[in-house]
Amino acid sequence: MKIEVKNLSKRYKDTNALDHVSFTLAEPKIYGLLGRNGAGKTTFMDILSGHILASGGEILIDGENPFDNQRLTESICLIKEGNNFKRDLKIKNVLRIFAYFYPTWDQQLADELIREYNLNPNAKVKALSKGMESALGIIVGMASKAPITIFDEPYIGLDAAARKKFYDILLEEFEAEKRMIIFSTHLIDEVSLMFEEILILQNGKLVMKEEAEVLRNSTCAVSGTADEVEAFISDKDVIEKKQIAGMMTAYVHADMKQAQSAGLTAEGIPIQELMIHLTEKKGA
Structure with missing residues (x-):
């Protein structure tokens, strides 16, 4: 499926939650x-999952708006x-x-995951712990096999071992049957190696869309x-630099x-560090 985001905006009273965002996922x-x-x-x-309407612009999935569109919402699991x-x-x-x-x-996958997470x-x-409820969400998301599957911080309450189990299952299922998986998380270091493409939003604007391997x-x-360091970075795009005594470290767009x-x-920049610096950068 193809997702086209065209000048997408969403305003809540005096706040622009999204401000003319445009990109394509194909x-x-x-x-x-x-x-x-x-x-x-x-x-x-x-908006992508068809739950709310945009204030301006549009999202098109295979050329159609997902809002109030059953054919599309059957293909999207959030x-x-x-x-x-x-x-x-129950x-x-x-x-x-x-x-x-x-x-x-x-259903077979759902049954396997119910046993895996011991539910x-x-x-x-209402009787489930926060972790068990998160596990149920993961089970539904994975078993839906929806062509567009979206996980928004899906692991709240899960311990490190249960989260790792989720990541392993997600990769295994993705390799067995490819689909578009959009994963939003604050635990970036745990999952960054899974990402094939990275999108970074800041203050409602898209500040980066790049292949993960290219970014690395x-x-x-x-x-x-x-x-x-100053001599080396003089003609390069500098993300951040820090100086202690006479030594300096700079995060820079350059070949290692x-x-x-x-x-x-020279060493790689963890995706989490890069995201933090990009969203702190003045004018980002």
């Missing part, structure tokens, strides 16, 4: 949708960090409802004496081998 990949709180990520996901399910329903009834809604539903099908949602290869942290050839220490 391939089944794992996309990392990153940004600080209030960047516009959740608003974008709500799992938020909480309140995905009616509190009085787990088995939640699964039955979603199985009815999604034509691509995989009681007869338990009511085109940015680096260079360290050396202040004079050496080029920096090493200049006698500097």
Whole structure:
């Protein structure tokens, strides 16, 4: 499926949650949708999934608007960090409802994941711990097999081992059957290696859309004496630089081998660090 975002805007009273955002997603990949709180990520996901209308511009999925469009909403599964399910329903009834809604539903996978996360099908949602409710959301998202599957901080309450289990399942299912997975998270270091493409929102605007591998290869942290680093970065796009005594480290758009050839220490920048610096950068 192809997602076209054209000058998308959403305004709440005096706040622009999204401000003329434009980009296209055309391939089944794992996309990392990153940004600080209030960047516009959740608003974008709500519009994409057909839950709310934009104030301006549009999102088109295969040329159609997803709002009030059952053919498209059957192809989109959005799992938020909480309140995905009616509190009085039993787990088995939640699964039955979603199985009815999604034509691509995989009941065998749902049953396997229920056992994997040790959930009681007869338990009511309101009786679940936060971690168990998150596990149920993950199960629904994975078993939906929706061509566009969106996870918005889906692991709240899960411990590190349970989160790792989720990441392993997600990669395994993605490799078995490709789909478009949009993953929004603040635990970037845990999942950044899964991302094939990264989008960063800041104050309702798109500040970066780039292939993850290109991003990793085109940015680096260079360290050396202040004079050496300043000479190297003089003609380059600098993200951030820090100086202590006579030594300097700069985050810069440059080839790591080029920096090493200049006698500097160079290493990759973690995606989380890069996102923080990009969203702090004046005028980003």
